[in-house]
Amino acid sequence: MSASFASALGAARAAAGAQHYPEGALYVVATPIGNLADISMRALHLLGLADAVACEDTRHTQTLLRAYGIDKPGTALLAVHQHNETEAAQAVLERLRLGQRVAYASDAGTPGVSDPGARLVAAVRAAGHAVVPLPGASSVTALLSAAGAVDDDPGFVFAGFLPAKAGERDSAVAALALERRAVVVLEAPHRIAALAASLAVLGERPVTVGRELTKQFEEIATLPCAGFSAWLQAGPQRGRGEFALALHPVARVVDSDEPLRVLRLLLAELPLKSAVKLAAEITGAPRNTLYEAALQLKDATRG
Missing domain, CATH: 3.40.1010.10 (Tetrapyrrole methylase, N-terminal domain)
Structure with a gap:
């Protein structure tokens, strides 16, 4: 002991x-x-x-x-x-x-x-x-706590280890590209370079890389998916150890007028929470922002 x-x-x-x-x-x-x-x-x-x-x-x-x-x-x-x-x-x-x-x-x-x-x-x-x-x-919660993967809608997806075969792994990454929420992926050192190459298609989407979490040579870095391979190649130690990765939520591009127009139409027919939920799904606008706008619209109607 x-x-x-x-x-x-x-x-x-x-x-x-x-x-x-x-x-x-x-x-x-x-x-x-x-x-x-x-x-x-x-x-x-x-x-x-x-x-x-x-x-x-x-x-x-x-x-x-x-x-x-x-x-x-x-x-x-x-x-x-x-x-x-x-x-x-x-x-x-x-x-x-x-x-x-x-x-x-x-x-x-x-x-x-x-x-x-x-x-x-x-x-x-x-x-x-x-x-x-x-x-x-848990490597999952340890990485998320240090990633700062902020999103208006809470929650994350745990994908675990992606397939080892290149074609299946690329298909899995394509599916993750459609997932708005943060996604946690685990990988072993002998496959991390292949995973980095597959993730490059996600371009500027941020990924937080956790290598050797809690150990003496722990590294945590946030970078674009497109730059992950270069990060691994920057030093011989970078490809060693166990990895946990957090893909950050997809940033929403929102037109300033359209969400409010959609919200007004939905509020005329639906309860406030249902209208906000649907408006967020339709327009991609943050739900919290739409909720505040809906409250203001309701107050204005009462006045």
Whole structure:
């Protein structure tokens, strides 16, 4: 165990030990995406408490546990990964039927978000056992929080890993070009150059690139999609590490008079919120702006 985590483990027991952890339940545990300090106190306590830990890679998870001072015998680690998830779920279910607490951790981040875990959770729920999430690190939310991908309409799309084959990847990018909202994409280092080439068709649309998030050589940069390939080629280290990308929302080009004309016509026939929603979809004008205009139009009508 690293000496720096000795006090953390004790603090985790003190902070989370009094909470209730039902037996016969699956605990979905988020683990750090790079920085070992990004572990929650509840996760530390539960990983020590669990009768078994199902994980994507038993060797990786054993190393992680030992770094925190948690020692599990090899028999307590169950391999559950994308190639055996459906079958391995049966071993987890057997332990749950015996009343054991089973933690599930992927190699990094939150299980079931591009990582294995969703099929295991579905099988556990179908069998009537409880599933308890222990939230924590995620490359998706980490990148979005630093991207500043501002839009009038909230929300984002998580696209995960795009297809590896060039034609399928280009088709996926073409579909993303039609998506107005921010889009988060993940990619591995050996495919990042190909993805950058495919994204070039999006031209000046901004993309925030997160490389090696939370790690020592973390880089976060916002640039046009057309310049992504050049950014990667600017240094030998740029193509290394895991990547999370956030395509920014598509900027709207709005005629100043047309949205108001459409809004007036719709307000004559529809309730205010419906009129605003349709006017925004028809004209591309920001919904908040149209809502304020609609309120002013209603007030003027009353006056």
